[in-house]
Amino acid sequence: MDARQLAGGIRAGRLEPQALEEGFTDLHPPYDDHEALVAADRCYFCHDAPCATACPTTIDIPLFIRQIATGTPEAAAKTILSQNILGGMCARVCPTETLCEEVCVREVAEGKPVEIGRLQRYATDTVMAQKAHPFERAAPTGKRVAVVGAGPAGLSCAHRLAMKGHEVVILDARPKPGGLNEFGIAAYKSTDDFAAREVDWLLGIGGITLETGKALGRDVTLEGLTAQYDAVFLGLGLGGVNALGIDGDDREGVLNAVDFISELRQAGDLAMLPVGRDVVVIGGGMTAVDAAVQSKLLGALNVTIVYRRSQARMAASAFEQELAQARGVRIICNAMPKAVHGNGAVREIEFEFTDDELTPTGESFRLPADQVFRAIGQSLVTEGLPALDGRKIAVEGPGRTSLPGVWAGGDCAAGGDDLTVTAVAEGRDAAEDIHATLMG
Amino acid sequence: MADLTSDFVGIKSPNPFWLASAPPTDKEYNVRRAYEAGWGGVVWKTLGEEGPPVVNVNGPRYGAIWGADRRLLGLNNIELITDRPLEVNLREIKAVKRDYPDRALVVSLMVPCEEAAWKAILPLVEETGADGVELNFGCPHGMSERGMGSAVGQVPEYIEMVTRWVKQNSRMPCIVKLTPNITDIRKPAEAAKRGGADAVSLINTINSITSVNLDLFAPEPTIDGKGAHGGYCGPAVKPIALNMVAEIARSPETHGMPISGIGGVTTWRDAAEFMALGAGNVQVCTAAMTYGFKVVQEMISGLSQYLDEKGVGLSDLVGRAVPNVSDWxxxxxxxxxxxxxxxxxxxxxxxxxxxxxxxxxxxxxxxxxxxxxxxxxxxxxxxxxxxxxxxxxxxxxxxxxxxxxxxxxxxxxxxxxxxxxxxxxxxxxxxxx
Known part of the structure; x- marks a missing residue:
């Protein structure tokens, strides 16, 4: 084994550039024309199809697959995008194995669903490659709407509003739009700068102004926005990362998984990105898997996900868990962190076994670690927002908040799964409601 | 394993699966390989009269329709009869028959509607040692424009006349191949019987345009911007062929007349169905053209297994479903x-x-x-x-x-x-x- 991989500590360049490139290649490579036709042929064109019902954006999946099968992927793309303007990204990042493909009748019958996600990507890639924007704006309404957050919810809302003829201004705290699509998804799910390309394409509708580096609460206030605009949509992300709340949480080498993922996504050269030899990721969701798998792909020797409940209760899908394990990530379940040990920097992390009700068993163990990622959830920074429901913005129906003229959707709004596709649906539905409200 | 030995109008073959007169049987190389693969017999691709052979188009000659996973369901062709010299074909037929005496070798013929033309070619065929002749009265394109093929097959009187010439001028068994491009298949079959045919074979291909090129606005296959109707075959035509076979098998005028079943036979099951409706054997083309000669091996094993399971012999199968073909x-x-x-x-x-x-x-x-x-x-x-x-x-x-x-x-x-x-x-x- 290569000495660079065996070297302890957090260091860059553990793998050759070619190995890095191979590791971070497209997780589900795009179909070529032949593959798409073969895959599309498998669709039964079900009545009231379960796949479409399972899709949070209710894409008419049998119709778009039939349109692919008959040689009109452009029409297929329009079917997809009319329901989900981020259909390209959703085709890449949706946990299809727990949504459309899980209920595909061919999954039920044969254990092999129609590969809906990849077909969706085939259709949307076709249209995006043509640089065409398939929708036209309606006549200007003279109404102005502010959208806070250029993530999936905000982009979806903004596009639908612009299509209806409203003027939209999107404000985002980060230097680039895209939200989690740009900063928060494993690199092998969004290759070739897809998130940025998709935003550019989406803005092709016209009527949307993007203002980056504008954070709610720092550069603008909700009060100011409601005074200045006819309506406001809040589609902000979860800015806070939950702490481990144990001794040594602040030691050097203990980091937020979301920051690691974001840094990785923005890195120009992966060979320059440092990673530990012994990496421990704490958590059981997609973020934990994304951080763990990418650590491994950067050349970490030992990567372990530690989750406090049983594996069946991990928020990451079975597919994601298998992906991690296939990449050599070890998953330890029913163990919660007790302390981070080390002299300044982390050296070890101590866990205690628990049962599924999180009752400590008294049995503990330590894992060597030179890098620890916190992936136990993010939280909304709630100052200056409408009324909350728990730790998120309370919404009714299509994203109506406690404040008149203010809607919310995506991760900041209560209810719904924290998925890209759910955020897109919420943004779209709020836009329709905003439109109906503004046009009376 | 059930005995599949077949005796069709006195022509013996180790199994009832023959390759139909078509591109696969146009030359010695193919026919030898077909026999090696297990085919019980072949009908050599149609020979024309002596002289300069016909020519084929130099653009695409096939068109197709497909089902799911691009499974070929229907094939259309505008190929003519053999475009090789008569003497070459005769020489090869003789050589092949000599080397494969246990296999059936029937020669398909199409010459002008004049007795002299038939009188001229029949002795040449007889001399090769071939087992019989099949009269191509079915080809629906090209040759029909010259008064042959389906132009004969569509006129019962011509069928009867030519069949009679053949029987009078040859001792070989004579199979008359029928075109489906008519209204009532029983009429040409009756004519063949009156002329003294030993059997009929059907169906030949169906007039068809398989598709239209929506950029060129021309039928496919398209040659220099134009297309002509071709002859359609393959799995898609099987239901049409089955009905025509059954009509002949159950008609009082033609009941009992030997039939060689043709039309979309792709598996052993298709073959068994044709035989149950009265065919004494089957002829195959599109399945071989789609998958190669090896398909016959599945046909042989499948039919054997079926007969064993049913506990019946091959001859018991023939016509067994005919009494159950009724009218609405x-x-x-x-x-x-x-x-x-x-x-x-x-x-x-x-x-x-x-x-x-x-x-x-x-x-x-x-x-x-x-x-x-x-x-x-x-x-x-x-x-x-x-x-x-x-x-x-x-x-x-x-x-x-x-x-x-x-x-x-x-x-x-x-x-x-x-x-x-x-x-x-x-x-x-x-x-x-």
């Missing part, structure tokens, strides 16, 4: 069935529901959890749900017991037979005796 008016209207969906096999795709609800009798209910059930009070047993279901055996037709009440009509299922000929709604009904 003789179907038992008192045989009442209802569709039944096997919930264990159902994958809840809902296609039966969409088909029935949108286009038929609204006889399938869709309930909570995508459970599909048949409404017996609406079901007319049309079978559409069975046909659109993607899972074989999931939906079946179950016959109601005599004495039960049909919830659709409220009437008791009668024990006795009752067809349209005696039905009270039929103004022509005969009084039941």
């Amino acid at each position: 008016q003789n179907l038992n209207l008192n045989a009442i069935s209802k569709a039944k969906i096997d919930q264990d096999l159902c994958i809840s795709c809902g296609r039966c529901y969409a088909a029935c609800e949108d286009t038929s009798h609204q006889a399938i209910a869709m309930s909570e959890g995508r459970v599909f059930t048949v409404k017996d009070d609406e079901c007319v047993a049309c079978n559409l749900c069975v046909n659109v279901c993607p899972v074989e055996g999931c939906i079946s037709m179950e016959r109601m017991e005599v004495g039960a009440t049909d919830p659709r009509t409220g009437k008791v299922v009668p024990a006795e037979f009752g067809d349209w000929t005696t039905h009270p709604n039929n103004p022509m009904a005969r009084a039941a005796e």
